[in-house]
Amino acid sequence: MRIAMIGTGYVGLVSGACFSEFGTEVVCVDRDAGKIDRLRAGEVPIYEPGLDNLIASNVQAGRLSFTTSLSEGVKGADAVFIAVGTPTRRGDGHADLTYVYQAAREISAAAGSGTVIVTKSTVPVGTGRKVGEIAREVAPQKALHVASNPEFLREGSAINDFMRPDRVVIGTDSDHAREVMHALYRPLYLIETPVIFTELETAELTKYAANAFLATKITFINEIADLCESVGANVHDVARGIGLDGRIGRKFLHAGPGYGGSCFPKDTLALVRTAEEAAAPLRIVETVVAVNDARKARMAEKVIAHCGGSLDGRTVAVLGLTFKPNTDDMREAPSLSLVPALQRAGATVRAFDPEGMDEARKSLSDVVYCTNAYEAMEGADALVILTEWNEFRNLDLDRAKQLLRAPVVADLRNIYDPAEMAAAGFHYDSIGRPSSGEAAGADVIPSHLAKAAT
Structure with missing residues (x-):
């Protein structure tokens, strides 16, 4: 079989690579010529564990290719997946479907009769029906079919989620589309993955x-x-x-x-x-x-309170900037609220993230970006653990204590034990657990921070 994936963002790139691993011929299409050039050169524009090797092996096998030409990509395709962005529309909170409908028009004009147009993007109820209307309007002479196939991929473990999913949901009213989608997902039938066929609206709402x-x-x-x-x-x-x-x-x-x-x-x-x-x-x-x-805004207040009530003229080390580990995705990350709030409170922020530094620089200014966790801690008055990367789970606590100007730690991911941190001499706070000071029965806020608060 042959499919086209319109959009080489997170969903499109992962899905396209995984389908090619199933043995399907996949062409990934994107208008961003720079991104396509990078992909052709073997450079993956997003961080997802294992994705670079998966793409490289399937490109080498001739099953995966990249192009900026939509007409070239959809030529001879049994199915064309729409995997473009659906960002929040300014002003009303609705998903912006501009790119979805534009892709639907271009696909309808270029695709051959019998092609299945599949919405892979997360779209509101009714989008599939509208895509069908667009197809009939643009190409009334063609027998184009529509399906909805929402993705359930977790960033950081997306390849395994695609290869061994809990379920596959497909919405369509077309028998032909059912046959095509059944054939595409045949490898998952062999491992007894539940494949649920529904109406278009049900599939969209399920996501x-x-x-x-x-x-x-x-x-x-x-x-x-x-x-x-x-x-x-x-x-x-x-x-x-x-x-x-x-x-x-x-x-x-x-x-x-x-x-x-x-x-x-x-x-x-x-x-x-x-x-x-x-x-x-x-x-x-x-x-x-x-x-x-509200919670994201309140986290800065929690950190400031833990540091004695004031950060004016102080330095705070922040470990982790992405919204979760094993990704470079900064979208709606808690750091986007926390870091500016700490800066407004008078703090200088030194930060480190294993994969998200380049993306963070686009959104967080006046931050001292460091090359590792220990450099971030050097001379800081407090340490904030914001993303639970594995390399932060086993820090050298003796070294950390020596580098920090004060042994103050706010662990917003609960990756350390309060009693152990208290025993190591840290003034430690976390989420929903007694602080090290409470556990030890004493107030251990460092004197220089306590004076700053008074």
């Missing part, structure tokens, strides 16, 4: 419902963490106690500074707007959006 539910779990445990801090409970134990219940599950019950990334923020907001227009408001999701936005 939004899944992301909204996961965002709700994150927000729920974050609010429980706040309660734990107020009553002296431990959110890790609470999460384990409820997560072992099979009806709840353990995943997405990790307290932190709030969710970010390319999906949850924009998808929850788009779902809220869709529900409002359908006169079926989703009050839970509305609250999730509001609580998460």
Whole structure:
């Protein structure tokens, strides 16, 4: 089979490479000539573990290629996937479908009769129907078919998610489209992956419902963490106690500074707007959006309070800038709220992220970007752990204590044990757990920070 993938962003590039690994001939299309040139030269424009090797092996095998010509890409394709961006539209929170509909028009004009146009981008309910209308308007003489095939890829583990997914969801009213999509996903049938065929609207809504539910779990445990801090409970134990219940599950019950990334923020907001227009408001999701936005702002207040109430003239080391580990994605990352807030409070920020520095520089100015974690800590009055990269989980604490001007640590990902940090001599705070000072029964705010607060 032969397919075309329109868009070489995160979803399009990962999906195209994975389909080619299944043995399908894949052409990835993008108007950005610079990006296509980089891909042809073997340079992958995003960071995703294993993606560079996957692309290289399939390019070498002749199954994966790249072009700026949409007409060339869709020629002879059994299916053409739309994997372009659907950013939040300014002003109203809806998903901006400009690129989706533009791609649909160009595909309809260039594709041959019998081609299946598949929306892979995350799109609101009704988008597939509109794509069908565009196809009939642009090419009434062609038998073009429409399907929705939402992605459920997690950044940092996307290849495994594609190769061994929990499920595949395909929405279509066309028997021909069902046959084509069934053939494309045949390798997953062999490992007994559930493949769910639905109507277009159901497939589109399933994607939004899944992301909204996961965002709700994150927000729920974050609010429980706040309660734990107020009553002296431990959110890790609470999460384990409820997560072992099979009806709840353990995943997405990790307290932190709030969710970010390319999906949850924009998808929850788009779902809220869709529900409002359908006169079926989703009050839970509305609250999730509001609580998460407020949480990111509140994290800076938490750090400042832990440092004695003032950061004026102080230096703060921040480890981790991307919204999660194993990606260079900075979209809606908590650092975009935290770092400027610390700077407004008078702090100089020294930061390090294993993969996100180039992207961070585009959004965070007046930051001292360092080459490693220890350089970031040198001479800092406090350390903030913001993203749980593996290399931050086993820091040399003796070295860290020597480098820091004061042994103050705010761990916003709970990757260290409070008792162990107290024993190592740190004034340690985390999310939803007793601080090291509380655990030791004493106030151990460093004197120079305490004086700054008075």
